[in-house]
Amino acid sequence: MFAERIDWQLSWPAEGHPAVPWIRSRSSRADAAGHFRELEAHHVPELNGTSVTRILVDGEHAVVLGHIAQTARDGKAYTSPFALHLTVENGLVARYHVYEDSLTVLRAHSR
Known part of the structure; x- marks a missing residue:
């Protein structure tokens, strides 16, 4: 569902951090797929969840607000x-x- 070229941004410094390799710049459909594969590789999917509290739409723009609940592979949970x-x-x-x-997120994945 992603365009071939994507304007992708995550709230993280451009240089990234080795403890959270999925949080980095991306620019293509293949990069987007890689993001979700890396995210899953570092978390326990059965213990994760997302709750959405608002969806705001204005033309081609949408803003989704909510909370994530993740559990790192080492068992540390965070929201x-x-x-x-x-x-x-x-x-x-x-x-x-x-x-x-x-x-x-970084603290949950750093030891």
């Missing part, structure tokens, strides 16, 4: 509020900007 700004063009996601508490 974070998030905001997701999407832009849909020609039926495909062309913008994917996520704003979350990345420090909480």
Whole structure:
């Protein structure tokens, strides 16, 4: 459902961090697929969840607000509020900007 070229942004410094390799810049459909594979590789999917509290739509733009609940493969659980700004063009996601508490995510994956 992603466009071939994507305006992708996660709330994290551009240089990234080795403890959270899925939080980095991406620019293509293949990169987006890689993000979700890496995310799953570092978490226990059966123990994860997302709750959405609001969806706001204005033309081709949508903002999704909610909370994520994740459990790292080592068993450490964490939660974070998030905001997701999407832009849909020609039926495909062309913008994917996520704003979350990345420090909480890093702490859950750092030892």
